[in-house]
Amino acid sequence: MNTESPAVTAIADLQTHVGQAVTLRGWVYHLRSSGKVRFLVVRDGTGLAQGVLVKGNLPEEDFQQFDRLTLESSLILEGKVKAEPRAPGGYELEVSRLRPVNISQEFPISPKEHGVAFLLDRRHLWLRSPRQQAILRVRDEVCRACRDFFQERGFVLVDTPILTPTSCEGTTSLFETNYLDQGKAYLSQSGQLYLEAAAMALGRVYCFGPTFRAEKSKTRRHLTEFWMVEAEAAFFTLEDVMALAEDLVRHMVARVLLHQEPQLRLLERDLGPLEQVVAGPFPRLSYGEALERLKEQGKEIPWGEDLGGDEETVLSQMFQRPVLVHRYPRSAKAFYMEPDPADPRLALCVDLLAPEGYGEIVGGSQRMDDLETLLKSLAAHNLPREPLEWYLDLRRYGSVPHGGFGLGLERVVGWLCGLHHVRETIPFPRLIDRIYP
RNA sequence: UCCCGGGUAGCUCAGUGGUAGAGCGGGUGGCUGUUAACCACUUGGUCGGGGGUUCGAGUCCCUCCCCGGGAGCCA
Numbered sequence: 001m002n003t004e005s006p007a008v009t010a011i012a013d014l015q016t017h018v019g020q021a022v023t024l025r026g027w028v029y030h031l032r033s034s035g036k037v038r039f040l041v042v043r044d045g046t047g048l049a050q051g052v053l054v055k056g057n058l059p060e061e062d063f064q065q066f067d068r069l070t071l072e073s074s075l076i077l078e079g080k081v082k083a084e085p086r087a088p089g090g091y092e093l094e095v096s097r098l099r100p101v102n103i104s105q106e107f108p109i110s111p112k113e114h115g116v117a118f119l120l121d122r123r124h125l126w127l128r129s130p131r132q133q134a135i136l137r138v139r140d141e142v143c144r145a146c147r148d149f150f151q152e153r154g155f156v157l158v159d160t161p162i163l164t165p166t167s168c169e170g171t172t173s174l175f176e177t178n179y180l181d182q183g184k185a186y187l188s189q190s191g192q193l194y195l196e197a198a199a200m201a202l203g204r205v206y207c208f209g210p211t212f213r214a215e216k217s218k219t220r221r222h223l224t225e226f227w228m229v230e231a232e233a234a235f236f237t238l239e240d241v242m243a244l245a246e247d248l249v250r251h252m253v254a255r256v257l258l259h260q261e262p263q264l265r266l267l268e269r270d271l272g273p274l275e276q277v278v279a280g281p282f283p284r285l286s287y288g289e290a291l292e293r294l295k296e297q298g299k300e301i302p303w304g305e306d307l308g309g310d311e312e313t314v315l316s317q318m319f320q321r322p323v324l325v326h327r328y329p330r331s332a333k334a335f336y337m338e339p340d341p342a343d344p345r346l347a348l349c350v351d352l353l354a355p356e357g358y359g360e361i362v363g364g365s366q367r368m369d370d371l372e373t374l375l376k377s378l379a380a381h382n383l384p385r386e387p388l389e390w391y392l393d394l395r396r397y398g399s400v401p402h403g404g405f406g407l408g409l410e411r412v413v414g415w416l417c418g419l420h421h422v423r424e425t426i427p428f429p430r431l432i433d434r435i436y437p
Numbered sequence: 438u439c440c441c442g443g444g445u446a447g448c449u450c451a452g453u454g455g456u457a458g459a460g461c462g463g464g465u466g467g468c469u470g471u472u473a474a475c476c477a478c479u480u481g482g483u484c485g486g487g488g489g490u491u492c493g494a495g496u497c498c499c500u501c502c503c504c505g506g507g508a509g510c511c512a
Binding site for chain 1: 438447448449450452460461462467468469470471472473474475491493503504505506507508509511
């Protein structure tokens with residue numbers, strides 16, 4: 001009785017099966033009925049395709065199954081592929097069999113407008129929408145571009161711990177947990193210190209993993225759990241750090257433009273600014289020069305103060321490409337940064353600001369390599385020395401100049417996709433007041 | 438933590454102290470090429486919770502809760 005089904009095909013591959021019978025498996029994206037001709041748009045994760053049901057072209061029983069279908073019902077379709085400019089996706093299936101797998105209950109998310117809170121409460125369902133799929137594909141591309149980039153340059157992936165005994169930066173932003181009989185442990189807010197140890201072993205290393213910050217930051221650029229790529233290399237100067245960060249960012253943008261242009265178009269991303277990023281070198285400004293530029297724009301910042309989001313936005317909008325701002329005052333930066341020999345008030349550090357108002361996506365520096373200088377810095381920052389003895393060891397046993405940077409994955413993806421908020425760039429965002437679903 | 442703006446049907450929202458509304462969605466019927474289809478009918482309510490003012494409160498006042506936007510801090 002059973003006739004054999006044609007080969008299962010992904011919607012993205014339909015173009016190579018025109019004129020052939022195929023089987024599609026997916027979910028109902030849209031339904032329309034016009035009497036004896038019925039249309040359904042199916043999605044399968046690779047794209048959208050339209051199915052056409054004409055009474056008489058398929059078993060009456062299958063034709064009637066159409067009336068049971070609801071949005072997001074899962075189903076298996078068989079039919080002949082036809083190129084059809086009128087159809088969403090450009091290809092159409094003349095349906096010869098229709099078998100529902102599961103009739104969906106009323107799906108809460110429609111193609112109409114929804115509020116942010118409503119969608120975030122249903123993030124597990126929201127992921128099915130074309131925009132969210134496009135963003136996740138861009139994220140995937142950025143991750144792969146990053147791994148390829150470091151591998152090609154001889155960097156070794158070193159996974160740093162997520163449970164840590166101490167903090168790297170302020171203790172106010174730490175997630176705390178109990179660690180068996182050992183007392184408190186904290187979720188990692190940076191792999192940097194461990195990466196420095198690994199750089200003394202392997203020369204060039206990087207890590208890529210989740211990072212946790214319990215900051216009560218409620219902005220479009222903050223998550224409490226985000227992914228960070230960190231690189232560290234022995235014998236690297238600030239110049240080397242800046243060049244590497246610039247190359248990485250350019251490489252990521254180029255890869256996304258090369259492989260994910262359809263996603264960017266779906267997201268209605270203006271490609272012009274991204275093409276600019278790939279086209280040439282990034283401008284560089286010292287902190288002092290940045291203050292002058294800001295003053296010209298009517299934003300006067302007292303020397304010594306860090307640049308806020310507003311200032312970053314103004315600066316980044318002055319250039320068509322990402323801008324590297326280097327040599328901030330040490331007072332505004334972390335304890336481990338090497339002082340500038342030309343002006344010891346300054347740190348050999350750099351922030352990379354994305355254009356179009358997206359702000360900081362990379363922060364890096366040359367690290368202190370001298371034991372005495374580092375000890376003085378710890379004292380100046382009121383940091384306890386004992387839990388960092390292992391870190392100080394790196395300065396006791398063959399210390400060398402070294403440096404590195406961290407790049408925030410979600411901020412990069414948000415920028416590349418042209419999004420207003422990073423919460424859409426990670427599958428299940430963790431925000432200050434939200435840990436569901 | 439602070440400063441703004443919100444909370445009314447499943448969703449997005451309107452609602453001037455005096456009968457609780459629209460569009461979309463859902464349901465029923467119609468339509469042989471639809472494109473967020475269309476047409477007709479229909480179904481939807483603890484107006485965030487509590488208290489107060491008033492003849493009368495979705496509307497005014499107090500309070501609590503929740504959500505959004507921004508600031509500080511950071512990737």
